[in-house]
Amino acid sequence: MFTDRREAGQRLLNRLGQLDPENTVILALPRGGLPVADVIAEARAVPLDIVLVRKVGIPGQPELAVAAVTNGNNPKITVNDDVARMTGLGQADIARLAERELPEIRRRREIYLNGRPHAPLAGKIVVVVDDGIATGATMRAALQLVRDADPAQIIAAIPVGSAATLTALEGECDKVICLECPAEFRAVGLHYRDFGQVSDATVSEIIERHAHRRTGSCNSQSDVMS
Secondary structure: OEOOOHHHHHHHHHHHOOOOOEEEEEOOOOHHHHHHHHHHHHOOOEEEEEOOOEEEEEOOEEEEEEEEEEEOOEEEEEEEEEHHHHOOOOOHHHHHHHOOHHHHHHHHHHHHHOOOOOOOOOEEEEEEEOEEEEOOOOHHHHHHHHHHOOOOEEEEEEEOOOOOHHHOOOOOOOEEEEEEEOOOOOHHHHHHHHOHHHHHHHHHHHHHHHHHHHHOOOHHHHHHHH
């Protein structure tokens, strides 16, 4: 049980150890991943950025992810095959559901980044952080998007997740760090005493505070991550 996301970030920080500010970028999944990643980036003076990805929930049960969508050069959909089979949703159905999430991705880009380019990832060690994973669809989508930016190494860092999902993530990155892997996993929020919603204002404040640490231009990386 974590007190809150900041305590989860501190515990992840201890597991990650030293990070080279010149060769490392922390990427958070908004919104819940930002307070976790903030602790790590602040303590190690490492650049912090976000990866914009949205869960694609099933009709009538939006918290159950059948897929996740990232909005790069072209929207990219990562499907949770088990949920797709269980619900009988086909490729066209999932594409229509994913399309509905793109306006929210655009809205978040405008609010959170305010015209700033993404941090360059090519040749960097990239640590992708969230507050926990259930089906893992959003984290898998984020990792695949990051891989397209040609980093030197990708590390997924998560406070809590299900065993099956963590195994699936191993094929999407170079290393997975997860603090808690309960035998019976039901929901991320059950592992936090305080799991209140993270506001847009909080996300924007964290990103703004870390913006001065970003160096270099984004050129091809911004095309991938935008």
